[in-house]
Structure formats: structure tokens, C-alpha cells
Amino acid sequence: MSEFVYAPKPIEIVGGDGSYLIDTAGEQYLDAGASFGCAPVGHCHPTVVDAIQEQASSLTFVQGSYPNPTRTSLVKRLASLGPGDCTNVWLCNSGTEANEAAIKFARSATDRSAIVATTRGFHGRTMGSLSATWKPAYRQPFEPLLDDIEFVPFGDAEALETAVTEETAAVIIEPIQGEGGVNVPPDGYLTAVRECTESAGAAMILDEIQTGLGRTGSFWACDAAGVVPDILTTAKGIASGVPMGATLCRQWIADGAGPHGSTFSGSPIAAAAANATLEVIEEMNLTEQAAVHGETLMSTLTESTLDIKAIRGHGLLIGLDVRRGANVLAKQLAIDHGILTMPAGRSVLRLLPPLTIDAAEVEQLVTGIEAALDQEASA
Ligand SMILES: Cc1ncc(COP(=O)(O)O)c(C=O)c1O
Numbered sequence: 001m002s003e004f005v006y007a008p009k010p011i012e013i014v015g016g017d018g019s020y021l022i023d024t025a026g027e028q029y030l031d032a033g034a035s036f037g038c039a040p041v042g043h044c045h046p047t048v049v050d051a052i053q054e055q056a057s058s059l060t061f062v063q064g065s066y067p068n069p070t071r072t073s074l075v076k077r078l079a080s081l082g083p084g085d086c087t088n089v090w091l092c093n094s095g096t097e098a099n100e101a102a103i104k105f106a107r108s109a110t111d112r113s114a115i116v117a118t119t120r121g122f123h124g125r126t127m128g129s130l131s132a133t134w135k136p137a138y139r140q141p142f143e144p145l146l147d148d149i150e151f152v153p154f155g156d157a158e159a160l161e162t163a164v165t166e167e168t169a170a171v172i173i174e175p176i177q178g179e180g181g182v183n184v185p186p187d188g189y190l191t192a193v194r195e196c197t198e199s200a201g202a203a204m205i206l207d208e209i210q211t212g213l214g215r216t217g218s219f220w221a222c223d224a225a226g227v228v229p230d231i232l233t234t235a236k237g238i239a240s241g242v243p244m245g246a247t248l249c250r251q252w253i254a255d256g257a258g259p260h261g262s263t264f265s266g267s268p269i270a271a272a273a274a275n276a277t278l279e280v281i282e283e284m285n286l287t288e289q290a291a292v293h294g295e296t297l298m299s300t301l302t303e304s305t306l307d308i309k310a311i312r313g314h315g316l317l318i319g320l321d322v323r324r325g326a327n328v329l330a331k332q333l334a335i336d337h338g339i340l341t342m343p344a345g346r347s348v349l350r351l352l353p354p355l356t357i358d359a360a361e362v363e364q365l366v367t368g369i370e371a372a373l374d375q376e377a378s379a
Contacts (some may be wrong), residue, residue, distance in 0.1 A: 009336065016043025019354050019361050023129030030354045032365050033342040037178075039212055040237035041280040043355040048240045048276040048294035055272035064091070064265035069253065071266040073301045074275050078246055081278070083220050084228030090247040091266035092228060094288065095209040095235035096124025098245035099172070101260055102231045103247060106203035115146070116163045116171045116202075118154035120180030120345075123207055132172050134180070145185035155185040157192035168202040170231070174223035178210035178352075181345040182312045183320025190225040203230040203253060209245070210317065212283050213237060215293030216354055217315030226316070239273035286355035290315040293362050297351065300366050306373045309347075318351040319344055322373065326350075327371060336375070337368035 010107040011029070015022035017043055021029045022320055034040060034194065041048060052090050055070060062068050071091070080085040090101050117123070117132040124130065131146035139145060152159040154177060164171060171193055177183040188192065192208075197204040206229040218224040220232065235245035243264075247258070248337060264270075294315035301320065302311055310321040322329055326343035333339040344350040353365065 008012055009334075010239060011303060018044075019348075019357050020323060022377050028338060029359060030339045030353075032351050033340050034237065034352050034354045035241060036342065037236040037352045038241040040213055040215065040286065040355045041240060041277055041284070041356040044174045045240065045253065045276075045280055047280050048273055049174045051272040051276035052153065052269055053375055055269050059268050061262060061264075061267055061269070064261075066313045068266075068268055069274065072264065073264060073270045074271040074278075077275060077278055077334070080249040083222055083232060083287075085250050086228065086230075086232050088251065090249075090257075090260070092245045092247070092262055092270070093243040093264050093270070094124070094245050095127045095207075095233065096129040096245075098209065098233035098235050098247045099123045099129040099132070099205070099207060099264070100126055101247040102233050102249075103132065103170065104207060104260055105231060105247065105257040109253045109256030110169045110203060111256075112169035113166055113203070114165075114168045115145075115149045116160065116168055117149055117151050117153050118173055120154055120176075120177055120183060121151075121172070121207075122177070122179035123174075154180070154183055155189055157186075157189055157196075157330065161196045164200045164202055166195075166200055168200055170203040171197050171206050172205040174207045174209075175211050175225065175267075176314060176317060178215060178317065178350070179344055181348045182317060182350055184314065186311050190222060190227045191349040194227045194229070195199070197230070204304065204310075205231040205233065206231060207233050209233055209235045210352075213278075214287030214290050215317050215352070216313075217287065217294055217374060221314070221321045238277060239270045240277045242270045242273040243369050244270040244274055253329040253353045281355065286368075289307065290355045293353075293357055293359070296316065296362055297360070297366065300362075301347075301369070304366075306370060307377060308373070313351075316351070316353055316355060316357070319348045320351070320369070321348050323347055331370055332375065333372045337372055339365060339368040339372075 123132045231249045326349045342350045
């Protein structure tokens with residue numbers, strides 16, 4: 001076990017069923033973090049399980065340069081789901097790889113090197129994506145990283161307009177920041193990013209790895225803003241946790257993308273899991289469900305008398321600024337109330353439940369949070 005990388009959590013998980021994870025003692029936990037956003041259709045959804053089993057029994061792997069019907073149908077599906085004309089698809093194995101590809105494609109297509117990123121942004125931990133990730137603690141031990149990167153305050157359109165010049169290859173941005181604290185930019189911000197990148201001839205990269213696939217109540221968060229980026233990245237739950245990421249781009253980026261590749265690009269098992277996951281999201285109207293349940297969660301928590309400094313987010317990406325250590329609260333929720341959540345920064349508790357969460361589970365989540373916060377207040 002990679003204990004030098006992860007501090008192990010005090011429960012050992014052996015099973016999953018819908019919104020719940022099950023530990024070795026048979027205890028059930030409401031997974032309000034969807035295993036870091038990787039279970040949008042819940043754990044072990046039968047459509048996904050069947051698709052994986054069926055694919056594994058006919059062809060476990062063939063490299064991406066050989067056409068394969070499962071992979072081809074995923075590429076077509078993603079092309080049809082891509083925002084606007086983001087219809088060219090590169091498949092990879094994780095979020096950080098999707099962003100690595102995005103940065104490479106943008107540099108190659110523009111023949112420029114400078115990247116503009118934002119404070120509190122998170123784009124992954126491989127060297128290119130890490131260079132665009134803001135948190136000093138993640139970056140410093142590995143420096144020097146890419147040196148042609150400038151950070152501007154997230155949400156500040158004027159600062160971005162000043163930073164983007166005719167030397168800029170790309171702006172990389174999350175439409176709503178996840179890891180950085182669930183930060184929602186002001187209205188009009190993404191439009192301003194779109195306008196200034198377009199007039200400078202730079203690529204707009206939208207990292208929708210956490211916000212995409214219906215989570216924020218529109219299929220992509222950029223749909224709600226009416227903005228089409230040049231490059232969009234997705235990963236996390238796209239294949240229900242079977243490793244997969246994708247980089248979608250417009251034609252001018254694809255035309256100049258440059259050489260890139262990966263042995264495991266669009267592996268048939270991951271592609272089968274992704275086809276099934278996307279099918280379930282569509283058939284169960286999970287984007288609309290995320291909007292409905294997100295609204296209930298936000299309004300119930302906002303109306304409660306709890307000492308919460310701020311509640312931010314859209315759909316089922318919600319951050320509660322609880323003024324105190326979110327880590328401690330997350331641990332208490334897990335151990336005392338059987339609810340798994342994730343921190344996003346020091347004081348923000350992040351809720352990212354499966355999009356399949358139902359009304360009773362939403363109520364369980366609210367009740368658990370209320371009890372945990374009450375418990376803290378009276379401690
Ligand atoms: C917005 C965003 N970008 C990129 C990543 C990196 O994805 P991965 O951990 O799959 O490399 C994450 C992961 O949390 C993320 O939230």
C-alpha cells in the first residue's frame with residue numbers, strides 16, 4: 001500500500017451499492033463524495049457492471065491504433081456530447097493526462113508557450129498539469145516546473161485580460177473550482193475569458209473534470225454560461241472509476257495538435273464502462289436530477305440555523321465553509337454518522353454525491369451534517 005503517498009483512512013472498503021460503500025464489518029456509508037467524484041451513477045450500477053463484464057469476456061485490450069467498435073462508439077458519443085464544435089476526441093487514463101494533452105495541443109496549435117492559470121486552481125499532479133495547479137504545497141517540492149505560467153486571481157476578468165497577450169498559448173480554468181474551495185466565479189466571467197482568449201488567438205481550456213457530466217445541473221458547466229471553449233477536459237466519473245480521461249477540442253486545435261499518444265488510450269474495458277455510464281446519465285436524466293437535488297440540499301442547508309459561513313456551488317457540487325477544520329468534520333461525519341465527504345481546502349466541506357442520490361439519501365445527508373455540526377458546537 002502506498003502509505004508514503006496517502007494517509008490511510010480508518011475504514012477498509014470492500015463493497016459498493018448505489019450511494020453506499022460497505023466496509024469489512026458490513027457497515028454502510030453514504031458516499032457523499034462519490035469516491036472523489038468517480039461514481040456519478042452510484043457504485044456498481046448494473047448497466048456499468050454488465051458492460052464491463054461483457055467487454056472483458058470478448059476483448060480485454062487492444063491498443064488505440066487498432067479500430068475497435070466499443071472505443072469508436074465512445075468517441076462518437078463524446079463528439080456528440082461535446083459543447084458546440086468541440087467534437088475531436090482524445091482518450092487517456094486520468095484527469096491530469098487530459099490536461100497534459102490539452103496544454104500540449106494548445107502549445108502546438110498556437111506555436112506559443114505561455115499559459116495563464118488561476119489562483120486556487122487545481123489541474124492535476126503530473127509536471128505540466130501541476131505547473132498550472134496553484135497550491136504552493138503541491139508544487140514546491142517538485143520545482144522547477146514549466147516556467148511560462150502566470151497565475152491571476154480566479155474570477156477577476158480584468159486581471160485575466162491584462163495577463164492574456166499575443167504570446168499566450170492558453171488560459172486553463174475550471175468553470176467552478178472544486179479542490180480550491182468550491183468557488184463560483186461572478187456571472188459573465190467565462191464569457192470574458194472566452195472573449196479575451198479569442199481576440200488574442202489563445203486557446204481557452206476548460207477543465208470540466210469535476211464539473212462535467214451533469215454534476216452542476218447542466219451537462220457541462222460551460223453550457224449554463226453559454227460558452228464554448230477551444231478545449232474541454234473530462235475524467236473522474238466518466239467510466240465510473242475505471243481509469244479514463246478525455247480531451248475534446250475544436251478543429252483548429254486538432255489540426256495543429258502535434259504528436260501525442262498513450263498505450264492505454266481508450267482501452268476497450270474503460271470505453272465500455274464509459275459508454276454505459278454516459279448512457280445511464282442520459283436515460284435517467286441525471287443532469288436534471290443533479291439540479292433538483294442540489295437545489296434541495298443548498299436551500300435546506302441555507303435555511304438551517306447551523307453556523308455555516310457560506311454555502312457555494314451548483315447542482316451536486318457544493319461547498320460548505322464551516323469556519324473550522326473541514327478534515328476533522330469529515331472524519332466525524334464518517335465515524336459517527338456513516339457519511340463520507342471530502343474537504344476542499346482548510347475550512348470547506350465538499351459534497352459531491354452520486355447524481356443518482358435520492359430524496360431520502362439527501363435527507364440523511366442533511367441530518368448527518370446538522371448533527372455533526374451541532375456536536376462540534378457543543379463540544
Ligand atoms: C478539476 C480537476 N482537474 C484535474 C484533476 C486531476 O485528475 P486526476 O486525479 O484523475 O489526475 C482533478 C482531480 O481531482 C480535478 O478536480
